[in-house]
Amino acid sequence: MSLGQLFLGLLETQPRHGYDIKRLHDEHFGRDRGLHYGQVYATLSRLLKNGLVVVDGVEAGDGPERKRYAITDAGVTDFANWLAHPESPQPYLQSTLYQKVVLALLTGRSGADVLDAQRAEHLKEMRELTRRKLTGDLTDQLICDHALFHLEADLRWLELTAARLDELAARITESQR
Missing domain, CATH: 1.10.10.10 (Winged helix-like DNA-binding domain superfamily/Winged helix DNA-binding domain)
Known part of the structure; x- marks a missing residue:
């Protein structure tokens, strides 16, 4: 804005x-x-x-x-x-989190560990926003809802990526040959 x-x-x-x-x-x-x-x-x-x-x-x-x-x-x-004028939706096509997962796999580290650490951080932030929302006024409630919905979408992506991590690792390994 x-x-x-x-x-x-x-x-x-x-x-x-x-x-x-x-x-x-x-x-x-x-x-x-x-x-x-x-x-x-x-x-x-x-x-x-x-x-x-x-x-x-x-x-x-x-x-x-x-x-x-x-x-x-x-x-x-x-x-x-x-x-x-409507705001352009902001797609996360160059996600830092995705880059971290791929780089972890490329360097022989655990992509699952990256995802787990991020999931824990998202859940921590969601708990804090939920507390703030419960004690806040309408402005706080609306702002927190917006942030919570985005964090929920991120969590869905984390779960989807975790389910497909073996496939991603195989493709990365194949591309290294």
Whole structure:
């Protein structure tokens, strides 16, 4: 997701200071990884340069002046186009995990050990997400569900690969001759 698009969406409802944008981002999207102020102001600067936002006002404070940013008509159009455009599904055609399994087999190590270690790590993460989901608000529940569904798909792949590991090892051995 583009941080710029996210900022445009937050600004579409009303003009805001950089501090307010950071607070809203961290509250709704950044619970696990909040934004740094440098990211906020660098993104706002880029949006300003591209004509997608304007400085709507400047307020004096105890520290530096506080600029209030507002979305422009071009920014509204840009945001609406981004929102309407579906995200491309992200297939894992170059999976690091697959590469580890193949490399383990190529080097005479156990592909099953790689799969078992990964399965344990996935299950650990799933338990943590399930705990978080049970104690979290709706935002946490939805984010955790999304992550859990992806981890479930990974686990299905791990099981399928484990069932076909002998066949994969045979093909790798054959290709080495």
